[in-house]
Amino acid sequence: MGITVFLFTLLFFFTHSPHVYGNAELRALMDMKALLDPRGLYLSSWTVNGDPCDGSFEGIGCNEAGRVSNISLQGKGLSGKLSPAIGELKHLTGLYIHYNSLKGEIPKEIAKLTELSDLYLNVNNLSGEIPPEIGNMGSLEVLQLCYNQLTGSIPTQLGSLKNLSVLALQSNQLTGAIPASLGNLEMLMRLDLSYNNLFGSIPMKVADAPLLEVLDIRNNTLLATYLLL
Numbered sequence: 001m002g003i004t005v006f007l008f009t010l011l012f013f014f015t016h017s018p019h020v021y022g023n024a025e026l027r028a029l030m031d032m033k034a035l036l037d038p039r040g041l042y043l044s045s046w047t048v049n050g051d052p053c054d055g056s057f058e059g060i061g062c063n064e065a066g067r068v069s070n071i072s073l074q075g076k077g078l079s080g081k082l083s084p085a086i087g088e089l090k091h092l093t094g095l096y097i098h099y100n101s102l103k104g105e106i107p108k109e110i111a112k113l114t115e116l117s118d119l120y121l122n123v124n125n126l127s128g129e130i131p132p133e134i135g136n137m138g139s140l141e142v143l144q145l146c147y148n149q150l151t152g153s154i155p156t157q158l159g160s161l162k163n164l165s166v167l168a169l170q171s172n173q174l175t176g177a178i179p180a181s182l183g184n185l186e187m188l189m190r191l192d193l194s195y196n197n198l199f200g201s202i203p204m205k206v207a208d209a210p211l212l213e214v215l216d217i218r219n220n221t222l223l224a225t226y227l228l229l
């Protein structure tokens with residue numbers, strides 16, 4: 001008898017506990033909320049018993065299959081951090097969190113988002129290095145990381161992003177040389193590396209990328225020999 005009551009209690013607990021109530025995407029969103037908006041000022045519509053796809057969650061868009069596909073929180077006054085839980089939103093195609101005051105590092109788990117085409121983290125206070133794992137995000141078309149406090153060098157792995165058309169890294173504190181691998185980006189139209197601490201010359205392969213329309217490298221310590229030829 002005692003054990004039956006105990007099992008019932010356990011069963012009740014597991015089926016009604018908020019932590020197992022929703023699906024993995026809802027849990028990921030709640031994890032993200034806790035770090036993005038620690039004081040609960042801006043994302044109060046994201047609730048543990050809510051449905052992220054019924055239109056009630058601010059900034060969340062879903063696809064026909066009812067999976068979270070768009071997060072659109074630009075200019076919302078968010079001052080927290082990006083949670084590694086972002087990597088659980090496997091069907092995300094657009095992530096727009098620009099014009100906030102996010103701090104901390106870009107979690108490498110973001111690279112699990114292999115359907116993501118638009119990544120806008122620009123104009124925040126993100127620091128640390130650009131995770132080289134981003135090179136695995138084969139669907140990326142626009143990568144906007146400009147106007148942050150990013151350090152380290154530009155990962156050579158970004159040269160694997162075959163569909164990338166915009167790479168905006170300006171106004172960070174990036175160092176090192178421009179990787180020649182960026183010349184493998186056959187879809188690249190805009191490359192902005194200005195206002196960093198890059199040095200060396202512009203690899204000829206990069207300047208010759210077939211669709212490149214804009215190449216901005218102002219305010220670095222480049223020896224722009226190639227462009228002088």
Ligand SMILES: *[C@@H]1O[C@H](CO)[C@@H](O)[C@H](O)[C@H]1NC(C)=O
Pocket residue numbers: 061070071072094096
């Ligand atoms: C995703 O969000 C962006 C930025 O707010 C918006 O322009 C776009 O239309 C949205 N896409 C979908 C499919 O909801």
Ligand SMILES: *[C@@H]1O[C@H](CO)[C@@H](O)[C@H](O)[C@H]1NC(C)=O
Pocket residue numbers: 100101102123124125
């Ligand atoms: C970044 O942090 C600095 C110093 O804390 C602050 O002055 C600045 O406004 C912040 N920028 C953004 C975009 O949040």
Ligand SMILES: *[C@@H]1O[C@H](CO)[C@@H](O)[C@H](O)[C@H]1NC(C)=O
Pocket residue numbers: 138139140162163
């Ligand atoms: C890259 O773009 C092409 C053409 O739009 C598309 O067919 C392909 O699926 C994309 N690759 C990835 C990995 O998304």
Ligand SMILES: *[C@@H]1O[C@H](CO)[C@@H](O)[C@H](O)[C@H]1NC(C)=O
Pocket residue numbers: 195219
């Ligand atoms: C380059 O940028 C730094 C930092 O923003 C600034 O102090 C410096 O004046 C700039 N130099 C040029 C040549 O624009």
